[in-house]
Amino acid sequence: MLTKEETATLKNYLALAPNPEESFTFEELEGYLFGLAMTPGLLLSSQWLPVIFGDDMPTFDPLGQVEEMHNCLIQVYNRQVAHFHDKKLTFPFNLNELDSAALEDLYAWVSGFEEAITLFEELWDPEEYDYLSEQQAQQLYHSLMTIEGLVDPYEVMDFFENMPSEAFLEVFPQGGDSSENRELQIQMFLLASLPLAIETLQNHSKSLESIATREDKKRKIEKAKNASRKGKSNIIEVDFGQKK
Structure with missing residues (x-):
């Protein structure tokens, strides 16, 4: 689970994408991080980070705001990895309580998850x-x-x-x-x-x-x-x- 502060920070980070149409939505990002966290082996951020923004990363600003957002993303990823190894990384949707909005979020989540699986598909x-x-x-x-x-x-x-x-x-x-x-x-x-x-x-x-x-x-x-x-x-x- 992400905190409200982390959610806001990551949404702001995604909003800085040079090509918004090529970048993930927030729900896709959640599914992507979930998939990465359960991917075996040591992953470098350089392998998976550019995919989020369609290979066109936001420009780092002199005030360090983008760097702060980037660090938040890495922290969330690391926590998800820890949750996986502690058997705490569980499917985040209740299929019995899906309204139309939640169903749309679920499909976006699966899309992001599939991106993580495809990134290392040989595994x-x-x-x-x-x-x-x-x-x-x-x-x-x-x-x-x-x-x-x-x-x-x-x-x-x-x-x-x-x-x-x-x-x-x-x-x-x-x-x-x-x-x-x-x-x-x-x-x-x-x-x-x-x-x-x-x-x-x-x-x-x-x-x-x-x-x-x-x-x-x-x-x-x-x-x-x-x-x-x-x-x-x-x-x-x-x-x-x-x-x-």
């Missing part, structure tokens, strides 16, 4: 991890499809169009007697799937970080062993026995 691609079970790979794929389908519905229409009618009716008991009803039902299905999709992606990230931690420990142990062997090989044995 989320199931085909990059041959150790995943078929079920795990499918869960990861469907999670990505959920995000993509909410941002660009036409990208996932083929998947549902090719779904056998029996399977479609199982997922959508109301059926789809028109293309509009079908598209609406698909969107409702994707929205309902969103919290689980976020959770699946978070679990994938934690798994990658756990693997990286284990590999790092192995490297350190092996390095220590090699150093020990090298030290022993450099020892010169001297016979201090008395001469006869």
